[in-house]
Amino acid sequence: MYIHIGEDLNIRAKDIISILDKESANQSSLVEEYLKRQSERVINLTKNPYKSIIITCEKVYLSPIASGTLKKRSNQMNIHEF
Template identity: 30%
Template sequence: MYIHLGGEKVVSSRELVAIFDISIEKSSKISKQFVTSMLEGKKMVQISEEEAKSIVVTERTVYYSPISSATLKKRCDTYQEL
């Protein structure tokens, strides 16, 4: 199954590692280090010009998504039921 992350970005649910609320980026030193390392490795993608509400981690890339983590989780749950 595939999950729509916002804009024109869709990823395979098999690639999905984690979905975080954007607030984790500011609240944890480890998450800040993770985001910094992904930015330096050019593996971070801003999906749209809208304000990011969640961080989606896949096997290869990290995405800033304009869709909330709660909505993305619901989409994942819906696809798992099918």
């Protein structure tokens, strides 16, 4: 199944390692360091400030969609799979 993460981009749900909200990510020095080290893999999907960070094996996405909304979408997809 695929999840829409913003700007007409859908990614496979099974490829998602983590979805972080901006507030908790900004408070974590580990996440900040990770983003700096992965800067060449970061894809910003928004012109405005991002609301969430989606980490996959290959890329890191800065999404305009709130982490709570992404979670709801993934839960709805899990229900539809059964």
